[in-house]
Amino acid sequence: MVEENTDWAALVDLGRLGAWMDDEGLPPGAILDVERLTGGTQNILLRFSRGGRRYVLRRPPLHSIANGSETMRRESRLLAALKDSDVPHPALIAACGQEDVLGAAFYLMEPVTGFNATNGLPARHAGDPALRRAMGFAMVDGALSLGRVDPLAVGLGDFGKLDKFLERQPQRWRAQYEGYGKFEGWPIDSLDGVDRLAAWLADNVPAHFTPGIIHGDYHLANVMFAPDLPILAAIVDWELASVGDPLLDLGWLLATWYDPADGGTVVPVTPWAGFPSARELVDHYAATSARNLSSLLWYKVLACYKLAILLEGTHARAHAGKADPAIGRQLHENAVMLFGRAFRALETGMAC
16 A cells, blocks of 8 residues: 555656656656645556646556556556547556656556546535436446447457456455465454355356456446536546456446445445436446346345455455554445345345
8 A cells, every 4th residue: 555645756756757758759848737636546646737738647656565567557558448439538648668767667648627426526416416316327338338348349359368257256356365364463254254155156157248348446436527417527547457247347336336225335425315226227237238137146246245355455454554454444344344235135136
């Protein structure tokens, strides 16, 4: 994790950045109005201007849990592939896959004009339930547009391993959970039901799926809405993107959506009244998608299982003094809530 007080200047040498931009043929001049953008991402985001143009730079933190440079290379490649699609995304300007300029791979993208709903709604959206309802359906439309992109047609045929893609998921995330045992003080039984969910998922893998691009972390905190309309301005934070089964993104949206059974959501937005129900999201998806939704319960349970395990990682690191204890406890509570949602879904046999 990156601490909030990390000095961005230690990670982004403006002189070296400017020289690289010159080599890329971008408008010359001094780098001005540098501002670090904050949010849920652990990566460094800087907004600045140069030569009359605005930019956002994205690079990994100093200490990445994963291979930060490889993540930047994958993200920039994906954004380049989406250029001519109708998927709302930040437009890629230029990318540096080498680490000799800033010490890590990075890329430049166009700034997005919009707002993140989890950081607060503008007065117009906060005061109009009909706008919030349209925002919910816009989330589904974003997932639909991404799922329609043919990976082969945009040069992403090797962006993921499709062989036994779904079959690998339960054990992949069970192994990640077990790996947290290396953090001293974290109890391996911290999440009750890991084995039961893993076994059910392994026994009920959908037989077929239609490959497509997946965002991998698709929820309200990872999109920006247009400031004046209830539509997506951009889907952001593509670090978990891959080629696989796009129904995973729908399952992820359901797993993180408000659930009246527990009165909570992993990504809260206030006010909530007016947003569609999970059932309405699924109906909207089904109305314009040819994908088979008969196994949607499996995708919902997998999303709850996977996201809970990812969140529990911070809890485990907090036990070992490698993450903020308060954040660790909060994410653990969210993980427990997600497991509760998964088991309720199995009890009812319904994804929503």
